[in-house]
Amino acid sequence: MTSYIALHSLHMTTALLSITLFLLRGYWMLTDNVILQHKVTRIAPHIIDTLLLASAIGLMFVIGQYPFVNGWLTAKLLALVAYIVLGTFAIKRGKTKAQRTIALVAALLVFVYIVSVAFSKNSLGFAGLA
């Protein structure tokens, strides 16, 4: 139980940090701020996302539910990959600002979907509860 609470807190904290930093980096991308190239700005998301995934793996073992066994966790894992890939296009790989903006909005929508799957434990997200 203690490990569940600790892992859950770490998962929530890193999820919040991940989206906060992503929004900030998205804003810096849109405003062409050079802070986007700073070493700390580039490294921090990797540390946060690694901790987010590590806490997710810990939680999976504690509650005994796993991706490719439980649909909602498969959905979350695939959506996390989409969020990360879209994020790299939004921040650096998109060739034009229009491409980067579209990737930014898509990544934010994927994040909202992940949160809805997290709370509903349904791969359709909140839509599946209707």
Ligand code: HEM
């Ligand atoms: C951006 C990525 C993610 C976000 C924003 C996120 C968000 C959340 C939230 C809000 C909860 C709490 C739900 C609740 O208390 O009812 C949660 C729980 C959990 N998440 Fe994530 N999550 C993410 C990625 C992942 C991934 C990739 C996995 C594993 C494939 C995962 C596995 C879990 C597990 C096992 C729980 C515990 C569920 C329970 O307590 O019954 N999460 N997540």
